[in-house]
Amino acid sequence: MLGKIKTKFVALSLIKKVVVIVVATFFSLMVVGAMAGPPKVEVKKVKQTEEIVFETTYIKDDTMQKGDKKVKTAGKKGSKEVEYEITFTNDKETDKKQIAETILIKPENEVMLEGTREVSTEPKNEGIPFSKTTVNDPNMDKGKSEIRIAGANGEKEVTYEVTKIDGKEISRKAINEKVTKNPVTEVTAIGTKSQPKYICNCSKTCPYMSCDEAYFQLDNCGCSVRDGDDDGVPCENVCPGG
Structure with a gap:
């Protein structure tokens, strides 16, 4: 019986301590909250100088090879004064918006030349027309003719230098030529024998x-x-x- 009474007493003591701690914590939070008050909000206007990046303008140049680029006019960055309205809550930045802008120095655009000329070589097989010649035949009656050797076209491989601007061909010239098959000259006999x-x-x-x-x-x-x-x-x- 005595043991049961001690056990209940210890349990009640623990419950009281927990209640005291919870109540103390609650009142501490209330006190802290009461001391903190509403959040501190402050709005400031700030001016700062910023760069203005220049743009690049491209001009086609048909004297330059395609893919090549060259600066014709160097670009220059400009500057501007920008005014911001910044909101701080409890000394921390929580909002920022631009409210004004003044150009101090205008930027100067960069001018870039861009090549459009494209030069390439192009091989092409072409025919070689055969030539013709005649020989006199005193044994053939005058006024008659006969092909003795048939003509045949030859072949050659021609390498051209092709120039294009903006993809459009403007010139083509042969820079090398190789005969792969010689033409055969046509020979025609012409009769010279007089009629009786x-x-x-x-x-x-x-x-x-x-x-x-x-x-x-x-x-x-x-x-x-x-x-x-x-x-x-x-x-x-x-x-x-x-």
């Missing part, structure tokens, strides 16, 4: 022909009757030497 003035007629008698015709009849027509003594001279009565 006379026709074969062995029944025609010497008194009715000239000496030239008599020789024609003898040499071309087999009219041996024209050369009775077989000395090679026909119609001896009209041809000298007979």
